Amino acid sequence: MQTYTEVGSAPTRSRKTIRQRVVIIGGGTGGITVAAQLARKGVHDVAIIEPSTRHYYQPLWTLVGAGVAKAEQSVRDEARYIPKGVRWIQDYAVEIDPEQQLICTRDGVRVQYDFLVVAPGIVSDWDKIEGAAETLGRNGVSTNYAYDLAPKTWEFIQGTKEGVALFTMPNTAESGYTIKCGGAPQKIAYMAADYFRMMGRPVKVIYATAGGLLFGVPEFCTVLQGVCERYGIEVLTKHELIGVDPVRKVARFALKDKPSETREIEFDMLHIGPPQRAPEFVRESPIAHQEGQMVGFVEVDIYTLQHKRYPNVFSLGDAAGLPTSRTGAAVRKQAPVLVNNLIQVMNGKEPTKRYNGYTSCPLVTAYGRMVLAEFDYSNNPTPTVPFIDTCKERFDMWLLKKYGLPWMYWNLMLRGLA
Ligand SMILES: Cc1cc2nc3c(=O)[nH]c(=O)nc-3n(C[C@H](O)[C@H](O)[C@H](O)COP(=O)(O)OP(=O)(O)OC[C@H]3O[C@@H](n4cnc5c(N)ncnc54)[C@H](O)[C@@H]3O)c2cc1C
Numbered sequence: 001m002q003t004y005t006e007v008g009s010a011p012t013r014s015r016k017t018i019r020q021r022v023v024i025i026g027g028g029t030g031g032i033t034v035a036a037q038l039a040r041k042g043v044h045d046v047a048i049i050e051p052s053t054r055h056y057y058q059p060l061w062t063l064v065g066a067g068v069a070k071a072e073q074s075v076r077d078e079a080r081y082i083p084k085g086v087r088w089i090q091d092y093a094v095e096i097d098p099e100q101q102l103i104c105t106r107d108g109v110r111v112q113y114d115f116l117v118v119a120p121g122i123v124s125d126w127d128k129i130e131g132a133a134e135t136l137g138r139n140g141v142s143t144n145y146a147y148d149l150a151p152k153t154w155e156f157i158q159g160t161k162e163g164v165a166l167f168t169m170p171n172t173a174e175s176g177y178t179i180k181c182g183g184a185p186q187k188i189a190y191m192a193a194d195y196f197r198m199m200g201r202p203v204k205v206i207y208a209t210a211g212g213l214l215f216g217v218p219e220f221c222t223v224l225q226g227v228c229e230r231y232g233i234e235v236l237t238k239h240e241l242i243g244v245d246p247v248r249k250v251a252r253f254a255l256k257d258k259p260s261e262t263r264e265i266e267f268d269m270l271h272i273g274p275p276q277r278a279p280e281f282v283r284e285s286p287i288a289h290q291e292g293q294m295v296g297f298v299e300v301d302i303y304t305l306q307h308k309r310y311p312n313v314f315s316l317g318d319a320a321g322l323p324t325s326r327t328g329a330a331v332r333k334q335a336p337v338l339v340n341n342l343i344q345v346m347n348g349k350e351p352t353k354r355y356n357g358y359t360s361c362p363l364v365t366a367y368g369r370m371v372l373a374e375f376d377y378s379n380n381p382t383p384t385v386p387f388i389d390t391c392k393e394r395f396d397m398w399l400l401k402k403y404g405l406p407w408m409y410w411n412l413m414l415r416g417l418a
Contacts, residue, residue: 215373
């Protein structure tokens, strides 16, 4: 079973010291992609600190929750993706000292670096929702944001014959908080609504978001409003989930435009989009933003991905302090920029490549339909697929999501080829 809390224990007394020219913290989407690209460019003396023996393709979990993919299809052995010649330190980083250029691990190993890439992803803060952690996976309460819970979402969707299916999106406007793939909490609402429609079940679908809009980019917001109307989904804005009572099957919301008020909504099934933030060892390290909206995330230049105060430190992916939607698609565009700039800095030059905030969210809107939302830091649509209108719901984009993107991830991106 995957655990839902992060490991934040202090390092044991250091016994062993490892020295590496480049150290990457995290062997997930960002860490492996960067390692693979560095290897292809002939950069040696690289190590990855990564505790897990398993590598997850998380975007598949939406389809797992909707019953069209198996959780096992989203996981492979990490060892297969550590590039040849790269050292794998199978351990948790627990402390970063950028002055001493030193990482301490949970097992007490000291890892000395010349250059550091920080990519440990983000963690869900279940404690922010009273009663949630205790009931996840039971009583109709689930999330697609964990490998072993996504199948539960499908179980609960199938088990809902009538009543209310409730889907929530957390408050990402709060300093230090975010959610990866901000579209995922609504994608599963659309799939569930389509399922209930196909089965002819009288289930009311409610999508409750702490934000004020369905989607931040107007072009896609309009399309998604149409999708909600088609299914009769009730959209509640400014509703932040703050508690779950699994016995009464009631969700409690703080109303963002009426600060002293809360509202309770009864549910038969509940899918939670969890509030997420940087891992504790990053939040508490000197490399994190110390204040502001991005507090706790790695303080990098949003274009070069180089740290603002420690020029030998870079970051990408979910843990980086970048004001864009956190996705694997964003990582795919960030990685070549980071690798290029890192090599320039290793050669005593200034970084020149720039990341424009590109991200993409494959919004599945029905069984067999998908809108590909692609945009940048300015929330401008930035379509990359030639000749077709990806702002519309399309069957070919659904095929891309179900088959094309997973293939590309395992065979190209993690191999440093895309
Ligand atoms: C339900 C869901 C749906 C999604 N849908 C999409 C989608 O459709 N399209 C899309 O592009 N993206 C999607 N994403 C987002 C995408 O998976 C992430 O944005 C991407 O994986 C981020 O890469 P990362 O390297 O920053 O983090 P991760 O891939 O999460 O990797 C972080 C790694 O760091 C390791 N780590 C953690 N703590 C430590 C530590 N202390 N020391 C060392 N290593 C550590 C972890 O074990 C992990 O391997 C989705 C995510 C979810 C959960």
